[in-house]
Amino acid sequence: VVHHIIGQQISTTAQATIWRRMNEALDEITVETICGTDINKLRRFGMTFKKAEYIKDFADRVQSGELNIEELNNKSDEEVIAELSALKGIGRWTAEMIMTFCIQRPDVMSYGDLAIHRGLRMLYHHRNV
Secondary structure (H helix, E strand, O other): OHHHHHOOOOOHHHHHHHHHHHHHHHOOOOHHHHHOOOHHHHHHOOOOHHHHHHHHHHHHHHHHOOOOOHHHHHOOHHHHHHHHHOOOOOOHHHHHHHHHHOOOOOOOOOOOOHHHHHHHHHHHOOOOO
16 A cells, blocks of 8 residues: 555656665565654655655554454455545545555456556547547
């Protein structure tokens, strides 16, 4: 989830750089290490204040038990989207990416994904998809 929050609206290269810096500094990226890291330190890895705030909020909710990541596996797609979207900094697109890549639900189609729209336009030679 942290990886997906970092990657919002930035290039994959920038995302990889921030992720590498976090791994090097924290040794292991876990709920505990994030909860024990101050927002300003998270920002020094290259992310915005808002993203650092979103990541801290996510980790705090998991650590407190307010959000049970394992329980998401037992919920419907719409329930997962609703629960994740209730978190700061996570909208439908990020929730769908988390479902696809973290929860391993390959049947999730992110209709709002710009890369998918671009690919469909190229494939079908249409301007509007």
